Amino acid sequence: MSEERGRLRERLEQRAPGQWELYEKSAESVERETAAGEVVTAARREVGWAARFWEQGAPRFACGSSPENLERALSEASRVETSGETPPEWPVATSAPRKTQNRVEAPPDLQEELQRRVSADSRGAARLHRLSVRRGASEERIVNGRGLDVSLAGSLLDGCALAIGRQGSRACEARVVFRWEGEPDLESLARRLADRATLPLSDRGTPVERGEWLLEPSVAAALLAGLAPLFRAGPLPKWVHRADLFSPGVTVVDDASADAVYDGEGTATRRVALVLEGTLGARLHDLRSARRAGVPPTGHGVRPSYRLPPAPGPRRLFFETSTPASSRDLLASVRRGLFASALTAPPLLDFERDRYELEFTGIAVVGGRAMGPVAGARAQGRISQLLRRIAGLSTDRQFFPMPYPAGAPTLLIERADFD
Amino acid sequence: MELDPTAVAHWLEPLAKRPEEIAELFAERWREAATEWHDGEVREARATVAEGVSARWRGRGGERLAFLSRGDEEGAREAIRALQKDIGLSPLPVKPSRARPAAGEVASLDVERWVRRLTALFARHAPRHHFRCTLRDFARQVIPARGTASTFARRLLSLEGTFTAASRRGDEKREFSFHAPVGESTFEELRVALNHATQPREAATPCGDGQTDAVLGGGCAAMLFHEILSHPLEAGAESPLNGLEQARLAAAELEVRDDATRLDLFGGFERDDEGTVPRPVKLLDAGRLSGRLTDRAHGPGPSNGHARRAGPEDAPLPRGSNIVVGPGHSASEEMTRRLASGLWIDQIDGGSVELASGRFRLRFPRARRVRRSRMADECGPGVLSGEILAVLGSIDPGIGREVRAYRALGWCAHGGHVVPVGGAAPDVLVRRFSVRRLW
Numbered sequence: 001m002s003e004e005r006g007r008l009r010e011r012l013e014q015r016a017p018g019q020w021e022l023y024e025k026s027a028e029s030v031e032r033e034t035a036a037g038e039v040v041t042a043a044r045r046e047v048g049w050a051a052r053f054w055e056q057g058a059p060r061f062a063c064g065s066s067p068e069n070l071e072r073a074l075s076e077a078s079r080v081e082t083s084g085e086t087p088p089e090w091p092v093a094t095s096a097p098r099k100t101q102n103r104v105e106a107p108p109d110l111q112e113e114l115q116r117r118v119s120a121d122s123r124g125a126a127r128l129h130r131l132s133v134r135r136g137a138s139e140e141r142i143v144n145g146r147g148l149d150v151s152l153a154g155s156l157l158d159g160c161a162l163a164i165g166r167q168g169s170r171a172c173e174a175r176v177v178f179r180w181e182g183e184p185d186l187e188s189l190a191r192r193l194a195d196r197a198t199l200p201l202s203d204r205g206t207p208v209e210r211g212e213w214l215l216e217p218s219v220a221a222a223l224l225a226g227l228a229p230l231f232r233a234g235p236l237p238k239w240v241h242r243a244d245l246f247s248p249g250v251t252v253v254d255d256a257s258a259d260a261v262y263d264g265e266g267t268a269t270r271r272v273a274l275v276l277e278g279t280l281g282a283r284l285h286d287l288r289s290a291r292r293a294g295v296p297p298t299g300h301g302v303r304p305s306y307r308l309p310p311a312p313g314p315r316r317l318f319f320e321t322s323t324p325a326s327s328r329d330l331l332a333s334v335r336r337g338l339f340a341s342a343l344t345a346p347p348l349l350d351f352e353r354d355r356y357e358l359e360f361t362g363i364a365v366v367g368g369r370a371m372g373p374v375a376g377a378r379a380q381g382r383i384s385q386l387l388r389r390i391a392g393l394s395t396d397r398q399f400f401p402m403p404y405p406a407g408a409p410t411l412l413i414e415r416a417d418f419d
Numbered sequence: 420m421e422l423d424p425t426a427v428a429h430w431l432e433p434l435a436k437r438p439e440e441i442a443e444l445f446a447e448r449w450r451e452a453a454t455e456w457h458d459g460e461v462r463e464a465r466a467t468v469a470e471g472v473s474a475r476w477r478g479r480g481g482e483r484l485a486f487l488s489r490g491d492e493e494g495a496r497e498a499i500r501a502l503q504k505d506i507g508l509s510p511l512p513v514k515p516s517r518a519r520p521a522a523g524e525v526a527s528l529d530v531e532r533w534v535r536r537l538t539a540l541f542a543r544h545a546p547r548h549h550f551r552c553t554l555r556d557f558a559r560q561v562i563p564a565r566g567t568a569s570t571f572a573r574r575l576l577s578l579e580g581t582f583t584a585a586s587r588r589g590d591e592k593r594e595f596s597f598h599a600p601v602g603e604s605t606f607e608e609l610r611v612a613l614n615h616a617t618q619p620r621e622a623a624t625p626c627g628d629g630q631t632d633a634v635l636g637g638g639c640a641a642m643l644f645h646e647i648l649s650h651p652l653e654a655g656a657e658s659p660l661n662g663l664e665q666a667r668l669a670a671a672e673l674e675v676r677d678d679a680t681r682l683d684l685f686g687g688f689e690r691d692d693e694g695t696v697p698r699p700v701k702l703l704d705a706g707r708l709s710g711r712l713t714d715r716a717h718g719p720g721p722s723n724g725h726a727r728r729a730g731p732e733d734a735p736l737p738r739g740s741n742i743v744v745g746p747g748h749s750a751s752e753e754m755t756r757r758l759a760s761g762l763w764i765d766q767i768d769g770g771s772v773e774l775a776s777g778r779f780r781l782r783f784p785r786a787r788r789v790r791r792s793r794m795a796d797e798c799g800p801g802v803l804s805g806e807i808l809a810v811l812g813s814i815d816p817g818i819g820r821e822v823r824a825y826r827a828l829g830w831c832a833h834g835g836h837v838v839p840v841g842g843a844a845p846d847v848l849v850r851r852f853s854v855r856r857l858w
Binding site: 036037039040042043044046047048060061062063064065066070072073074077078080081082083129160164170171172173200307345348350353355357 | 452460482857
């Protein structure tokens, strides 16, 4: 492999002296899916190669499933004339090669245990329909024409669960994607599945048109992930006032240092405060966007796959606050409002129009007490107002795959409009 | 890419000793060239050449898949060895690595020609734009333990992005998607579609909320039937259509089929991903529920050629291909007259269905109000929603007579697996749709 790597480096150096980057990834995973008494297992081993190069000052990207295929792709990418762009400031660093464990073990069989919990949490109204759990490991290596040579290694345990709730002839399905960083957290997964599969069957609409809005951590994390375009490099919408974008108690950080030392371009990972006490701070940059903006890269060149070139994006995005409250206190402070337990549709955020819309299922809350399920409600309004109305963050932060980890605690919005 | 079918079938034989067992090898070679345009300039060029091979076994109680990202004989042996070990059979012996024969000449994706033509097209119709054009070339081979091996290939074009167009109240950003197999008439069809999309329009006002009758025109009714028939009728899906075989669900004038043999549409194929020749499947026959999309592993009955894989790394699942709605007898004017008052929608840019409950939603960027059987002002964006059985029952028997391909329907994601799909439909009038304005 080192011979092939050397040959590829030579080819890239000939095409774009000093202005190239070579990325290689090898990944292995075992996935176990259980549905209707049938088990499907899939063992996968994938190798991928990718190159970015500025040939005659124009950016190109090529990738392949082997060095030979990458060479063919390099020729194909060079055939199109593209407009020029100044190459980025390539990072320079070296690290020792990192290796994962030799063989990926099969993921644990969690079907029965999760089924039992979903059934118990829903009082028999929901059942687990399908569960897919995957365990995997990957190794990456990035080199460039300026001497960078860094290696990364990682592992994952993730999956997707589908539960179906029934009441009479009516049914509702709940699909939850999860990623565990330690031991499987079946308690939280079962509760989310049970809520999402059964609350919409309650038949009750929202009893309040306006009030406080309490967001369960998974709902708050989906909202945070929906806000990510505000944190990426690029022009901001006209309505954004940097100084008071969020309410003063809110801090938003991206820090993937615990996951990987470098990003997908070899820039060192660091903590970036995107919102500090309500004020919009730094933006997320990869090498190209940093070059365009005339700022240093922040270590946010993200590669979702070897088949895509790196692009600026969050890597581990989460809320912080200097004045956290317990989730019990946040609930107690709700005089009249709704608790959003699960989203029933992806969040809609239109940054150009400054509008948001979240559809959810949950529970009505009056005087800090749960007053019964709400099958479906919709909160809508201006994003700018929503962000300034965050009145409290609790201590129960959890991370959810969006697909990068997005972390949020229970969130209290002081006022929202529902229908 | 082609592997020797006789040798591979021989390796697979021990995996399929019982008649109910399936053992096969699936190999894919995939090339892609993508270009990013920004206001007349090609800003970036990307190319991909990838291969993959997976060995699959299916028997009593389960299914196993072993995938490797290589497409040669050594990769095929390794995938089969992994599978044999996994199910407790003695694996094929390891052979010393041999130098891989040089790949033969492969047909060019013709990117440069497409770049030249599209540059001129954009300059003429939409000089301010941000588009991505992707040419994809797939070549797939399925080698079963028993039966005949098959190879098949497709070349697809996708153009997606936004452009700035004139409207009566100034500039307006519009979205555009076009997905079609590459053929002699593809460019001309794209030119007509882009020209139509860039026409000056009235400024849209917000849609109202509530119930409305709506005509789905321009072929976009294919999106509706893709969500409410194609997905629920994938074998194994749990939906409100279960147990309703041969039940009259819609007007007798309505005929809907899934037709993978329509190679002029984006979702067509000559062989499915288990190597079966696909058959057109009537989903609604004279308004009666009549068929399901099946593969070798998911019945009822034998496969009708709808096993589809997102790639070699995934096991095949029964999925839809091209949804095709049969023509009726009504001209456009007749459809407007029947509608009388409601919305005329020519574009649907997204849809989803929750199978267990049967609830679906379709997002439209823009619609035209119809008042007293006459086209009136424009409105949008909005969301149409409903339940499968209720909507099928409220489709008007007056169906348009001209069937149009809907080229904005291109890729369908289901359970994380993305496959190309297509559709064609005449104008269809649906009574009492729930409509909700967006923004």
